[in-house]
Amino acid sequence: MSDASDCEQPPENTEQTETIPIVDLEPSLALPPPPPEDEWGPIPEHTNVNASRFSFSLYGIIPVILGIFSLLLLMLCGFFGYQYFQSVQESESKMKSFNQWNESFQNKEKKFIQVQKLLDQNKEILEKLQNQNKNMTEALQELKAKGGDGCGSPLSHWVQHRDHCYYQTMKTVSWSECSDLCVFWNATFLNTERSRLMCILKLLAVNQTWLGLSYKEKDNEWKWEDGSLPSGLKWSLPKPSMDFQGKCVYAGVHTVGIDNCTMSSSCLCEKPVCA
Incomplete structure (x- = not known):
């Protein structure tokens, strides 16, 4: 009987086994949830010190930057002011030269008018002399013809x-x-x-x-x-x-x-x- 019992096959497991995909078997990489608000602890003191140092350094740099920009702006104003002053002086010098040239031109114009009048007078005198010369020539020709x-x-x-x-x-x-x-x-x-x-x-x-x-x-x-x-x-x-x-x-x-x-x-x- 023992042999018969030994020969008995084990009963079949009729329960269905669940197949788990391989992917699900990998461990999850999700972060643990944050602790509740009542468990939050105070912020460490060294964090506040670093923030105050950063704000202090920022407030010190801003005036320096503004000062540099102000200095650059002042230099630009000085440069353009100097250029403007130079241009004004050049304009005054050119205007003075133009006035002197205009005066000399007017003087030359007056002299030219005077010379023109003298030329007209000399022209009249020359015409008279030419007429006299013509008369003398005619007289000499007449004298030559008549002997004299x-x-x-x-x-x-x-x-x-x-x-x-x-x-x-x-x-x-x-x-x-x-x-x-x-x-x-x-x-x-x-x-x-x-x-x-x-x-x-x-x-x-x-x-x-x-x-x-x-x-x-x-x-x-x-x-x-x-x-x-x-x-x-x-x-x-x-x-x-x-x-x-x-x-x-x-x-x-x-x-x-x-x-x-x-x-x-x-x-x-x-x-x-x-x-």
């Missing part, structure tokens, strides 16, 4: 026109002295008017010379020394009046005028052509 031997050498400054010779004295005297001066040249003071008077004046190319014509207070007339009245010159002379006492007549190339008889001028002398 009746009045002597052309170098004696006598010019011939028809049957008379004429001479403008080099010496200047008052009107009353002209008669004596012409006598010195064996001639007479031009004391009569002829139709050829203007031709004579052109031949001589006179500048200003006395004629034998003056105001006669007694007759209140312009008269020649021979007592005749002017005819061709009548329209060139002012109307006779007592205001012309002591006035005598002078002649130029193209003009006839009056002046004080005491003024010095050349005299116009005449004489007949030498036979």
Whole structure:
């Protein structure tokens, strides 16, 4: 019986076994839950000390940084101020130079106007001289054509026109002295008017010379020394009046005028052509 019992198989376990995955068998890495609030302990004192040191160092650095920025700002202001001052000085210097240049330009402009006036005056004088030169050339040509031997050498400054010779004295005297001066040249003071008077004046190319014509207070007339009245010159002379006492007549190339008889001028002398 024992053998029979030994041969008996063990009863089958009918209970189902639970299979656990391998992953679930690994230990969990989750942190333990925090303790409840009533179990919290006081914060250690050394933590508060470190925070106070940090805040103290932070409050000390901020003013230093602000001071550095203020110093930089001050330096920038000084630099730009210096640049502005330099620019103002340069502007003033340039303005001063411009004013000096403007003044010199105005002075040069005034001088230029003065020079221009002088040039205009010289131009008028040159035109007169050119006209006189032209008249002298024509007179010389006429003298060359007619010979001029009746009045002597052309170098004696006598010019011939028809049957008379004429001479403008080099010496200047008052009107009353002209008669004596012409006598010195064996001639007479031009004391009569002829139709050829203007031709004579052109031949001589006179500048200003006395004629034998003056105001006669007694007759209140312009008269020649021979007592005749002017005819061709009548329209060139002012109307006779007592205001012309002591006035005598002078002649130029193209003009006839009056002046004080005491003024010095050349005299116009005449004489007949030498036979």
